[in-house]
Amino acid sequence: MYRKKKTTVISTTTTTTVTTDIKTNEINDDKFLHDLNSEQKRAVTCPTNQSTLVLSGAGSGKTRVLTSRIAYLLNNCDVKPYQIFAVTFTNKAALEMRHRISSILPGIQLNDMWLGTFHGLANRFLRIHCKMVGLKSDFIIIDPDDQLSIVKRILKEEFKETNFYTDKPKAIINFINKCKDEGKRSTDIMINHENRFKQLIYSKYETYIQQENKLDFAELILLTKELLEKEIDLQVHYSKKFRFILIDEFQDTSTLQMDWLKLMIDRDNHF
Structure with missing residues (x-):
């Protein structure tokens, strides 16, 4: 206890x-x-x-x-x-x-x-x-399948040529969730050659779900912790x-x- x-x-x-x-x-x-x-x-x-x-x-x-x-x-x-x-x-x-x-x-x-x-x-x-975190009260909670669809959409819209990137969408989702579970935003990540592309997509993913009034499961915990730290x-x-x-x-x-x-x-x- x-x-x-x-x-x-x-x-x-x-x-x-x-x-x-x-x-x-x-x-x-x-x-x-x-x-x-x-x-x-x-x-x-x-x-x-x-x-x-x-x-x-x-x-x-x-x-x-x-x-x-x-x-x-x-x-x-x-x-x-x-x-x-x-x-x-x-x-x-x-x-x-x-x-x-x-x-x-x-x-x-x-x-x-x-x-x-x-x-x-x-x-x-x-x-x-x-309101304290810039959300509307009817925000939507998305599941892993929704996350995958969002990442695929970002990749399609931002990078017309699929040969430009080698990271699989699921690998990018795993990276994003792992970072959030560690309390890291995209801006907190130490960028290197291996994670540079994932970090970029993470940043765009953050912007997208915020604009769409959506939260994934990891974001629920991270945002709660961040708000209590700040206020x-x-x-x-x-x-x-x-x-x-x-x-x-x-x-x-x-x-x-x-x-x-x-x-x-x-x-x-x-x-």
Whole structure:
């Protein structure tokens, strides 16, 4: 888990244990604890003033623990839904978690809780703050096939002779996505003989999707991170808003995603 003030992030790795030096709260008879083993209960009821890392193997109930933790916070710790930022790696898991929490705590409205994938939460964030990044609220999210079509169009319009370039469109898309995942814009790339052409297409690709009010998946994360870096007041707002940050499969978090999370953590907090 990962803490920010009274913020927790749950992550998972290999064995069904909980990190040492955790003094659990008294385990009560809440119905969402009934199907958990003792170690899972320790994770769900761990104190709210520290970071906690939960280690567990495949099929050991990581997502169920995360779901129960959220229910525990809402029911036992005077936490409001809007104070929780919870990330899963699939939309299906997010829907199942929301459904389970609603069934456990039917009286709590979860619309204000930020629960979803990194891309889904970034989409929500940018819909709210679209004007600050030069987008319209109805921006379109494009998939890899759309990216490929755009790159092919740029190549066709800019370079009539196909012999002019040797890079395949898919290779260019991979280059663009890799750069974005590393937090690099086209202007951040150190140009050399091997990447000169890809960098040029990346630059034209950036201009095209901005003009067309479109975002690819990598852009969702990068633009969210860049906006929080630039707008300190916004960064402070969200760091105060989200008392608890919970991440499923934390070991799979990318560098860019981690950079985004750090921007929502108060300076005096720790992992």
